[in-house]
Amino acid sequence: MEKTRFLSNRQLLSLSILRILVGWHLLYEGVTKFLTPGWSAYGYLMSAEGFLSGFFQSMASDATILEIVNLLNKWGLLLIGLGLFIGLLTRLSIYSGALLLLFYYLAHPPFIGIEYGFLTEGNYLLVDKNLIEMAVLLALSFFPTGQYIGLDRIIFKNQVN
Amino acid sequence: MKINRRDLLKSLAPLPLLGVFGFATNWDYRINKKEKIKKNSFINDLNIHPQIPPPPPPIKGKPVKLGVIGTGIRGEQLMWGLGFVHPDAMAYWKKNLPEKLESFRQQEKLNIKITAICDLFDFRANQAMETLGNGGEEPVRYKTYEELLHKADVEAVIIATSDLWHAPIATAAAKAGKHVYVEKPLSHKVNELYQLKKTVEQSGITFQLGHQQRQHQSNYTAREILNKNIAGHINLIQASTNRNSDNGAWQYYTYPEHPESSIDWRNYIKGYYDLPFSREHFFRWRKYWKFGSGLTGDLLTHDYDRMNLITGMGIPRYVTASGGIYTHRDGRNVPDVMQVGMEFPEYFKGSSQKSGKEKGMSFLYSATLGNRFSRETLLMGHDATLELKNDLLLWIDKNSTRYQEVLNQGLVDVNEPIRGFTAENDVDAITSATAQYFANKGLLYDYRDEKLVDITHLHLKEWLSCIRSGNKPSCSINDGFEEAITSLMATLAYKTNQRVEWDRQQQIIQVPGVPNNKLDDLLIKT
Numbered sequence: 259m260e261k262t263r264f265l266s267n268r269q270l271l272s273l274s275i276l277r278i279l280v281g282w283h284l285l286y287e288g289v290t291k292f293l294t295p296g297w298s299a300y301g302y303l304m305s306a307e308g309f310l311s312g313f314f315q316s317m318a319s320d321a322t323i324l325e326i327v328n329l330l331n332k333w334g335l336l337l338i339g340l341g342l343f344i345g346l347l348t349r350l351s352i353y354s355g356a357l358l359l360l361f362y363y364l365a366h367p368p369f370i371g372i373e374y375g376f377l378t379e380g381n382y383l384l385v386d387k388n389l390i391e392m393a394v395l396l397a398l399s400f401f402p403t404g405q406y407i408g409l410d411r412i413i414f415k416n417q418v419n
Numbered sequence: 420m421k422i423n424r425r426d427l428l429k430s431l432a433p434l435p436l437l438g439v440f441g442f443a444t445n446w447d448y449r450i451n452k453k454e455k456i457k458k459n460s461f462i463n464d465l466n467i468h469p470q471i472p473p474p475p476p477p478i479k480g481k482p483v484k485l486g487v488i489g490t491g492i493r494g495e496q497l498m499w500g501l502g503f504v505h506p507d508a509m510a511y512w513k514k515n516l517p518e519k520l521e522s523f524r525q526q527e528k529l530n531i532k533i534t535a536i537c538d539l540f541d542f543r544a545n546q547a548m549e550t551l552g553n554g555g556e557e558p559v560r561y562k563t564y565e566e567l568l569h570k571a572d573v574e575a576v577i578i579a580t581s582d583l584w585h586a587p588i589a590t591a592a593a594k595a596g597k598h599v600y601v602e603k604p605l606s607h608k609v610n611e612l613y614q615l616k617k618t619v620e621q622s623g624i625t626f627q628l629g630h631q632q633r634q635h636q637s638n639y640t641a642r643e644i645l646n647k648n649i650a651g652h653i654n655l656i657q658a659s660t661n662r663n664s665d666n667g668a669w670q671y672y673t674y675p676e677h678p679e680s681s682i683d684w685r686n687y688i689k690g691y692y693d694l695p696f697s698r699e700h701f702f703r704w705r706k707y708w709k710f711g712s713g714l715t716g717d718l719l720t721h722d723y724d725r726m727n728l729i730t731g732m733g734i735p736r737y738v739t740a741s742g743g744i745y746t747h748r749d750g751r752n753v754p755d756v757m758q759v760g761m762e763f764p765e766y767f768k769g770s771s772q773k774s775g776k777e778k779g780m781s782f783l784y785s786a787t788l789g790n791r792f793s794r795e796t797l798l799m800g801h802d803a804t805l806e807l808k809n810d811l812l813l814w815i816d817k818n819s820t821r822y823q824e825v826l827n828q829g830l831v832d833v834n835e836p837i838r839g840f841t842a843e844n845d846v847d848a849i850t851s852a853t854a855q856y857f858a859n860k861g862l863l864y865d866y867r868d869e870k871l872v873d874i875t876h877l878h879l880k881e882w883l884s885c886i887r888s889g890n891k892p893s894c895s896i897n898d899g900f901e902e903a904i905t906s907l908m909a910t911l912a913y914k915t916n917q918r919v920e921w922d923r924q925q926q927i928i929q930v931p932g933v934p935n936n937k938l939d940d941l942l943i944k945t
Contacts, residue, residue: 278433282440293448343440344433411430412422 265401274407277342277398280391284355285339291332299327307374308367334358342395345408352399359392454830461830462837465649467813470639471867472877472893475884478530483883484572486535486597488564488588489579490547492671493602494538497577497629498550500875502528505550522864522871529880534572537561540701541681542674563686564588568595575625575886577879578602581704582712583691586611593622598886600879602629603724604716604906605899608939609928612903619896627882627892628899630724634877635861637811641729641798644805644813648769651802651821652777653730658722659794660714660786668747668755668788669705669717673698699750706751708910709943713753714742714786715909721862722784722796723761724894724902725807729798730768734901734921735761735782740913746789752945755788759909771802771821784909809861812836904928907942914941 265273291297299318306314317323338358341351366374368382380387404410485501487494495505504512504523512520533551535558538544544560551558561567564584568576568591575598578588586606592599599619605628606612619626632638644650662668675698684696692709694700704710705717726732742757766780785794798805802819806812815822817833825831865874878894885892904921911930912919920929927935 274433278436282436285440286444289444343437345430407429407432409430411426415422415426 265406270401270403270406273398273401274345274403276394277345277348277403277408280355280394280398281339281342281344281351283339283391284335284358285343288332288335288337288339291335297328297332298324299331300324302365303327305374306365307372308364308369310364314365331358345404345410346413348402348404348408348410349399352395356392356395356399359388359395363388363392457828457830461825465813465837466647467640467644467649469636470643471636472634472639472881474867475881475890476888478880478883479887480530482530482532483886484532484534484574486537486558486561486567486570486573486576487533487547487579488537488567488576489581489584489602490536490538490543491540491579494543494547494577494579495550496875497579497600497602497879498533498547499523500873500879501531501533502526502876503533503550505546518871522873525870526873526876527880529883531883532556533558535559535561535567535570537564537567539683539687540674540677542677562683565591568592568597573597575600575883579629581687581710582607582716583704583710586615590615590618593618593624593626596622596624598625598882600627600629600882601899603720603899603902604712605903606907607712607716608942609904609907609935610939612900612907616896616900625882625886625889625892626896626899627878627885628724628894628896628902629875629878630721630894630898630902631875631878632721632725632861633728633893634874634881635865637807637809637861637865638725638728640811641805641807642731645730645768645798648771649803649813650798650800650805651816651819652767652770652772653798653800654777654780655797655799656726656730656780656782657795657797657799658726658782658784659796660718660722660784660788661791661793662788663791665747667791669703669711669751670747670749671702673702703751706749706753708752708945711753712906712910714755714757714788715740715759715906715913718786719759719784719909720902720906723782723905724898725861726782726798727898727901730766730780732763732766732780732782734904734923735763735908736765736921736923737762738905738908738912738919738921739917740909741916742786742913746787754913757784757786757913759784759912761905761909771819777801806836807861809864810838812838907938910942911938914944 303314303318303324317327334354335358338351338355341347342355363386368384368386370383402410405414487498490498495508498504509520512523536544536547536551537560538547548557548560559570561570567573576588576592578585578592578599578601580588580602582604585601585604586608589599589601589605590611593615606615645653679696682696682701684701687701688694694709700707700710705713711717739760740758742754744751744754745756747755761782761784762779763782764779767778770777796807798807801816802821803816804814806814814836815826815831815833817826819826822831826833831837861874863874864871865877866872867877882892884890908919908921908928911928915930915933917931922929928938930938930941933941
């Protein structure tokens with residue numbers, strides 16, 4: 259396996275650290291949602307802006323759909339974060355994470371002419387942290403770091419060989 | 420497949436970091452939880468609960484037979500509260516205010532029958548007839564209130580005329596044994612006020628003054644907060660009117676397309692004045708002392724009554740006032756910018772400091788009809804400030820005596836109000852921009868069982884229920900007396916530029932240099 263490697267140790271290590279940092283962030287976002295009693299995506303969805311605001315708000319207005327969205331968010335963030343962190347099912351985690359971040363980006367897009375008042379920290383023009391984190395994940399998808407530093411190394415060992 | 424030691428180490432390399440993550444998360448969680456428990460326990464210790472006025476018993480028996488005297492702007496709104504809307508208004512709501520329509524549709528149907536109406540303007544009277552006829556039987560329109568009051572099929576009357584007529588009609592109604600719901604201010608004059616109070620007390624009728632905010636839970640919750648001495652000694656109340664539109668400054672439409680003959684001018688001035696016909700005086704009566712009461716009777720009364728409910732402060736001992744006509748120099752003679760200072764040197768409900776240190780309170784009312792920047796409505800105590808909006812906020816004071824310990828422990832943030840004592844109100848969707856002023860004063864809507872309810876409806880319902888049950892409505896003749904005396908004192912202070920005193924012993928208003936029997940002349944003088 260090491261023979262087929264095309265990355266230097268430093269490159270591999272820094273990409274893995276990048277993956278673990280994103281994992282840490284998403285995992286913690288998930289964990290806090292479990293630790294906050296009565297947490298709900300309601301406010302986040304209702305304050306949605308941009309061309310998909312109606313779609314996000316309609317999610318919040320239906321109790322059943324909202325409940326599903328809440329569950330997907332909590333478990334999604336938790337499992338994706340964990341996957342990235344420990345390099346477990348890394349590719350799946352990367353793609354799911356990128357998709358989730360795309361939703362966050364579109365729910366509150368930093369488009370020209372949209373004001374968020376107190377909701378944002380910092381200043382963004384078209385590009386925000388969600389978009390950057392998504393791009394990081396997409397970039398990482400081209401480097402299977404989990405198969406070097408992470409549990410995928412054991413799981414996919416025979417496949418690589 | 421063979422897993423060597425190297426594979427194992429590399430595959431498990433992130434795990435120690437995961438351990439760090441778990442440790443940090445746990446630590447963070449424990450600290451937050453501890454803080455939260457402490458903060459929550461502080462808020463729980465305050466033991467503040469929303470005080471929702473209990474629903475009155477249903478209006479039992481036969482429908483209450485009602486007469487409506489005055490079917491103008493306010494009369495129309497009162498009929499909404501009773502469950503009747505003109506088809507044109509309904510169409511307008513449907514198009515522009517769907518939430519308002521929805522709230523109206525969900526409004527409880529009251530056990531009433533409007534049998535009579537009276538208005539001096541044909542167009543408004545006809546509109547009321549159309550409104551009521553729309554729901555079934557048409558009432559009878561009477562040309563004068565006297566005729567209406569003598570009808571046996573009228574048990575109770577709603578009075579929504581110009582200020583001039585509130586007290587005389589209410590007095591006549593009480594004398595005729597009719598139950599009375601009258602709009603504020605209770606009286607345009609001093610002598611008529613005494614007469615009305617006496618008549619109502621002797622008649623035994625069910626009386627309600629139209630301060631509908633007596634149905635708003637935030638006022639009762641605020642009262643509870645003061646009763647529990649949570650804010651310390653209240654030493655200053657601040658309330659204000661901030662409007663910036665012609666409509667808000669009473670520059671109403673004068674219906675030039677309707678001929679003079681459709682307005683009963685003679686009955687409008689009967690027994691009071693000998694004046695030529697004037698659309699200004701008829702439709703824009705709020706702008707003139709002869710018919711209206713300006714900022715004091717019109718808007719100060721809302722804030723006064725609300726504060727009187729919360730604090731039980733009663734009539735101020737002294738009142739001073741100043742102001743002028745600065746924003747609408749259109750020929751009106753009531754001021755459009757005004758300050759009223761009301762002094763309550765005896766006011767004391769409780770304190771956190773040593774006995775005798777604190778006593779007395781000022782109430783500053785400040786109004787402008789030329790700017791709509793929303794100034795806060797505040798009750799300011801040594802330990803905390805209550806901010807009254809549609810919601811109720813409690814701001815702990817940094818130098819409070821009572822909360823010094825929790826402040827030192829960092830359990831309370833003086834820059835963040837404690838909130839959540841009342842249902843969160845979202846009235847933006849339901850009201851027009853001009854109505855927002857009233858909404859923020861808690862004059863339009865409140866929540867009952869998670870439903871948005873027109874509080875005018877609740878106020879009317881309470882009165883109607885009391886007619887049948889014999890209970891007392893929440894805005895009594897005594898509350899009305901205190902409201903009217905205060906507003907009249909403010910007008911007199913403004914007009915004489917003097918400090919006006921309430922003589923509690925003799926129950927009279929004292930204006931330096933003005934004999935008591937001349938006060939009424941002064942009140943209507945331009």
